[in-house]
Amino acid sequence: RSKQRLEPATSDETYSISRIRTVGRFQSHRGILNPLDVSAFLRKETDLLFVDSEPESLAVAEFLALLPAGRGVPVWISTWSNIWFGEGYPYRFSWLYRRAAKRALGRVSGVLCYSAEAPAVLRRLGFRGRIERTEWGVDTALFRSFDATALRRELGLDGFIAGYVGRLVPEKGVADLVRAASEIGGTALLAVGSGPMRPALKRMAGGCALPLRIVERVPHVDLPFYLNAMDVLVLPSRTTAVWKEQFGKVLVEAMACGIPAVGSSSGEIPRVIGNPALIFPEGDPRALGAILAGLRDDSRERLSLGSAARLRAETVFSWPVVARQLIGVLAAARRSAG
Structure with missing residues (x-):
C-alpha cells in the first residue's frame, strides 16, 4: 500500500512479489486464501516462511496444512494480541480458533510480536519457541507536515x-x-x-x-x-x-x-x-x-x-527502520535453523 519502497538489507539480497488471491472478502482471522495460489507459492525454494498473521487465523492454518511434508522449512508467524483470553476467543466459533491457535503454536518455530505484552500472552498459551519483537511502521514520505x-x-x-x-x-x-x-x-x-x-x-x-x-x-x-x-x-x-x-x-x-x-x-x-x-x-x-x-x-x-x-x-517507526529490524530477525532465525 505504501508508496515508499523498502530496500533489502544488503545489495546482494533480492526479493520478488507473488500474487495470492483471497476467497471472498478477506477479514482478519477469518480470511481465506486461494489454496491453489498458496500451494504454488509454497513450491518455491525458500529458507524460511514468514506468515504475517495471528496464530488463530485461517490463513496461517492454510499455509501450515499446504506446506509440503518433509520440506523442513522453519515457519514464523506474527501477533498483536496483548490480552489473555483463557480458554476461548471473543469470536463466534471460538472453539475453532482456539484449536487453530493451539495447532499453529505447536508447529511454528517462532513468533514476531508487534506489541510489548504479546510475548507474555504467548507463553501463557504454552508456546515454547522463539519470540522476537519489532515495531510497526509508518510511511514518513506520505505522512509529513504541510499547510492544511x-x-x-x-x-x-x-x-x-x-x-x-x-x-x-x-x-x-x-x-x-x-x-x-x-x-x-x-x-x-x-x-x-x-x-x-x-x-x-x-x-x-x-x-x-x-x-x-x-x-x-x-x-x-x-x-x-x-x-x-x-x-x-x-x-x-x-x-x-x-x-x-x-x-x-x-x-x-x-x-x-x-x-x-x-x-x-x-x-x-x-x-x-x-x-x-x-x-x-x-x-x-x-x-x-x-x-x-x-x-x-x-x-x-x-x-x-x-x-x-x-x-x-x-x-523508531519509519518503514526502513522497521524493515531492517524484520530482516535482522528473520535472517537470524534462518541462521539458527541451519
Missing part, C-alpha cells in the same frame, strides 16, 4: 482543533474527548471515521455548543491532509474485557506529520507515544482536558512536541 489551512477553512473549523481518527465505538473513548473539549472550551473537534456512536456524539456536542465535524470514508492516502488540519491528535481508548489498544497506528501517522499525539493509558499507547506528559488515565476526561488546555494555550510547546514526534516517527 485550506482544508480547515473547507471544514468550517478554526482556532485550536483536537482530532481523532478511528472507529466511532464506545471502547475508543471518543465520548471522553467530547466531554474534555466541552469542559475546557476554546476547542473544536475533528473526527475522521464512522461507527454506531456518531449520532450520540453529535448530540453530545450539540448539547454543549461544541464545534464537531465528523468526516467518514477518507482514503488512506488523503489522511495526512486531515491530520495536518489538527493541532493535536487524541486516542482516548478504554480497555475492555476483550480488547485494549494494541498499537494505535494513527498515533505514529500523526507523529510523522509533526502533530503531537495525546493518548490514554490503554495498552500500547503510552509506549508508542513515548512521552508521559501526553498520557492520561483512561476514562478520565478531566485529566485529558488538562493536557488539551495546556497545548491549546502554548503554541510554542505544541511546535516543540510536534518536532519531537516527527523525530521519533523517523527514528
Whole structure:
C-alpha cells in the first residue's frame, strides 16, 4: 500500500512479489486464501516462511496444512494480541480458533510480536519457541507536515482543533474527548471515521455548543491532509474485557506529520507515544482536558512536541527502520535453523 519502497538489507539480497488471491472478502482471522495460489507459492525454494498473521487465523492454518511434508522449512508467524483470553476467543466459533491457535503454536518455530505484552500472552498459551519483537511502521514520505489551512477553512473549523481518527465505538473513548473539549472550551473537534456512536456524539456536542465535524470514508492516502488540519491528535481508548489498544497506528501517522499525539493509558499507547506528559488515565476526561488546555494555550510547546514526534516517527517507526529490524530477525532465525 505504501508508496515508499523498502530496500533489502544488503545489495546482494533480492526479493520478488507473488500474487495470492483471497476467497471472498478477506477479514482478519477469518480470511481465506486461494489454496491453489498458496500451494504454488509454497513450491518455491525458500529458507524460511514468514506468515504475517495471528496464530488463530485461517490463513496461517492454510499455509501450515499446504506446506509440503518433509520440506523442513522453519515457519514464523506474527501477533498483536496483548490480552489473555483463557480458554476461548471473543469470536463466534471460538472453539475453532482456539484449536487453530493451539495447532499453529505447536508447529511454528517462532513468533514476531508487534506489541510489548504479546510475548507474555504467548507463553501463557504454552508456546515454547522463539519470540522476537519489532515495531510497526509508518510511511514518513506520505505522512509529513504541510499547510492544511485550506482544508480547515473547507471544514468550517478554526482556532485550536483536537482530532481523532478511528472507529466511532464506545471502547475508543471518543465520548471522553467530547466531554474534555466541552469542559475546557476554546476547542473544536475533528473526527475522521464512522461507527454506531456518531449520532450520540453529535448530540453530545450539540448539547454543549461544541464545534464537531465528523468526516467518514477518507482514503488512506488523503489522511495526512486531515491530520495536518489538527493541532493535536487524541486516542482516548478504554480497555475492555476483550480488547485494549494494541498499537494505535494513527498515533505514529500523526507523529510523522509533526502533530503531537495525546493518548490514554490503554495498552500500547503510552509506549508508542513515548512521552508521559501526553498520557492520561483512561476514562478520565478531566485529566485529558488538562493536557488539551495546556497545548491549546502554548503554541510554542505544541511546535516543540510536534518536532519531537516527527523525530521519533523517523527514528523508531519509519518503514526502513522497521524493515531492517524484520530482516535482522528473520535472517537470524534462518541462521539458527541451519
